[in-house]
Amino acid sequence: MTPTDQQEPWLRGTLTDLPAVPRAVIHALELAREDLDKWCGDLSDAELNARVSGIAPVVFHLKHIGGSMDRLLTYAEGSQLIAEQVAAMKSEIDSVNTVEEAFAELRSAFERSTQRIRTLAAANLEEARMVGRKQLPTSVGGLLVHVADHTQRHVGQAITTAKIARAAHRP
Numbered sequence: 001m002t003p004t005d006q007q008e009p010w011l012r013g014t015l016t017d018l019p020a021v022p023r024a025v026i027h028a029l030e031l032a033r034e035d036l037d038k039w040c041g042d043l044s045d046a047e048l049n050a051r052v053s054g055i056a057p058v059v060f061h062l063k064h065i066g067g068s069m070d071r072l073l074t075y076a077e078g079s080q081l082i083a084e085q086v087a088a089m090k091s092e093i094d095s096v097n098t099v100e101e102a103f104a105e106l107r108s109a110f111e112r113s114t115q116r117i118r119t120l121a122a123a124n125l126e127e128a129r130m131v132g133r134k135q136l137p138t139s140v141g142g143l144l145v146h147v148a149d150h151t152q153r154h155v156g157q158a159i160t161t162a163k164i165a166r167a168a169h170r171p
């Protein structure tokens with residue numbers, strides 16, 4: 001492992017072809033992926049899906065991270081959600097997956113999101129966007145930053161939940 005590999009993504013000097021905001025968002029997603037692999041990648045299928053003490057299982061957070069990135073980027077692109085996205089959102093809490101399936105879906109979601117953010121890099125970050133049925137006002141930049149912060153919030157919850165599930169299932 002080189003010293004660069006030990007640094008967080010934003011300190012590695014990568015993605016210099018992108019403007020600061022999209023670059024920071026992609027770096028946050030890279031860190032999220034690395035943290036989830038490190039702290040949740042060794043869970044058993046039972047631990048991944050465990051509802052310990054009534055809290056949402058790790059698998060929910062993994063599904064929600066992928067789904068929320070998709071939904072937020074849909075708004076950033078100037079579109080509204082389609083029925084399939086709404087249905088997927090409603091099913092996230094009831095998700096059950098194997099570790100292999102959940103991480104494969106999550107890796108795919110990170111890859112798609114990174115490509116979409118790269119496409120949005122040329123957008124005017126101040127351009128107005130509307131979110132949800134209530135058409136709440138925001139901007140392209142606001143949505144991009146929220147992709148990063150919402151993802152990191154659920155990464156923290158997934159890691160904490162993984163630690164609780166591991167303690168409950170391992171001697």
